[in-house]
Amino acid sequence: MSGAAVQVEQLQKTYVVPERDAGIKAAMMSLVRRRTRSVAAVREISFAVEAGEVVGFLGPNGAGKTTTLKMLAGLLHPTSGRAEVLGYTPWRRDRDYLGRMALIMGQRSQLQWDIPVVDSYRLNKAVFQIGDADFAARLGELTDLLELGELLRKPARNLSLGERMKCEFAGSLLHRPQVLFLDEPTIGLDVAMQRRIRSFVAEYNRRTGAVVMLTSHYMADVEALCKRVIVIHHGTLLFDGPLTELVRTVAPDKTITVELSEPNTASRAELATLLGGRVAEAPIEETDTGWRVKVPAADTPAVAARLLTGLPVTDVTIEDEPIEAVIEKVFAVPAHDEAHGRASDEAEVRR
Numbered sequence: 010m011s012g013a014a015v016q017v018e019q020l021q022k023t024y025v026v027p028e029r030d031a032g033i034k035a036a037m038m039s040l041v042r043r044r045t046r047s048v049a050a051v052r053e054i055s056f057a058v059e060a061g062e063v064v065g066f067l068g069p070n071g072a073g074k075t076t077t078l079k080m081l082a083g084l085l086h087p088t089s090g091r092a093e094v095l096g097y098t099p100w101r102r103d104r105d106y107l108g109r110m111a112l113i114m115g116q117r118s119q120l121q122w123d124i125p126v127v128d129s130y131r132l133n134k135a136v137f138q139i140g141d142a143d144f145a146a147r148l149g150e151l152t153d154l155l156e157l158g159e160l161l162r163k164p165a166r167n168l169s170l171g172e173r174m175k176c177e178f179a180g181s182l183l184h185r186p187q188v189l190f191l192d193e194p195t196i197g198l199d200v201a202m203q204r205r206i207r208s209f210v211a212e213y214n215r216r217t218g219a220v221v222m223l224t225s226h227y228m229a230d231v232e233a234l235c236k237r238v239i240v241i242h243h244g245t246l247l248f249d250g251p252l253t254e255l256v257r258t259v260a261p262d263k264t265i266t267v268e269l270s271e272p273n274t275a276s277r278a279e280l281a282t283l284l285g286g287r288v289a290e291a292p293i294e295e296t297d298t299g300w301r302v303k304v305p306a307a308d309t310p311a312v313a314a315r316l317l318t319g320l321p322v323t324d325v326t327i328e329d330e331p332i333e334a335v336i337e338k339v340f341a342v343p344a345h346d347e348a349h350g351r352a353s354d355e356a357e358v359r360r
């Protein structure tokens with residue numbers, strides 16, 4: 010495999026789940042003949058992440074994101090395929106590997122519920138064999154960065170969700186992992202706390218050069234942190250590249266809004282003429298104070314210039330399609346993955 014920090018090749022995970030119809034007869038039958046169903050959660054995905062990169066791992070519910078992160082964190086064995094993280098095969102659970110990565114899940118606490126947070130940290134200190142001086146220095150740094158202060162003395166069960174997440178981060182980073190897998194780290198947090206966690210992740214990446222792979226349903230997280238995104242859907246990799254390229258490909262238009270000193274001085278037909286050429290076919294919408302038009306991104310400067318010279322414009326704004334809308338379009342691909350000749354997500358198997 011190459012020297013990338015994370016290298017994934019043809020990774021697959023199929024869960025086999027028992028299946029039974031309702032009723033006593035079905036329960037009896039299942040004793041002699043077990044019926045199972047296989048769920049293809051991750052299908053032959055391949056990608057590589059270089060040291061220092063922050064990559065957004067996107068997909069709708071059930072796409073296979075958590076399953077992939079769990080394999081990379083060594084919590085699950087794949088059905089087939091290969092992965093190396095920092096040169097280790099994660100599911101061999103090499104002690105050195107576990108000491109160099111962290112998986113933080115927004116919906117699962119890794120802190121001991123009933124003891125003060127700092128005592129949970131002391132347990133981590135022992136597990137990861139962190140020296141006294143390193144522990145004190147790192148805890149001091151993380152306490153400052155995340156403003157933990159008094160929280161360290163409280164049991165985790167007494168913390169608010171946002172406070173707990175800050176403490177989860179600090180606890181998971183005391184051993185200075187070089188790879189961070191973050192699964193919905195801001196889920197359920199208020200906007201201010203989301204921003205706090207986001208800037209903390211960016212700062213940790215900047216200070217340590219750690220690789221970060223992040224799943225989030227909040228596009229603000231992705232926009233703020235990830236230049237590159239990997240999109241999976243139905244377990245299949247749909248896109249891997251710069252976020253800007255994804256936006257350009259899926260939403261190639263920009264919206265220009267002009268406010269006029271004398272609203273509606275230009276008729277729709279006049280405006281269309283002013284826009285000219287194929288731009289004239291773009292959707293034109295009348296607003297209370299002027300017009301809003303959608304134009305191909307490449308034509309934006311020329312169109313804006315024509316509007317500015319041809320109309321009594323008092324204000325002009327040019328916007329990309331909101332990232333949420335872009336991602337929604339990406340996810341709107343059909344459930345059936347014809348390109349791979351698969352008829353369905355789930356195949357029946359009997360034994």
Ligand SMILES: Nc1ncnc2c1ncn2[C@@H]1O[C@H](COP(=O)(O)OP(=O)(O)OP(=O)(O)O)[C@@H](O)[C@H]1O
Nearest residue numbers: 024026048050068069070071072073074075076077
């Ligand atoms: N332990 C399991 N046993 C059986 N099926 C599972 C198991 N875990 C996940 N799945 C199934 O595998 C598929 C992928 O699930 P996964 O949790 O990886 O998706 P996800 O992209 O993380 O979704 P979400 O955004 O909802 O967390 C889904 O169809 C899910 O129902």
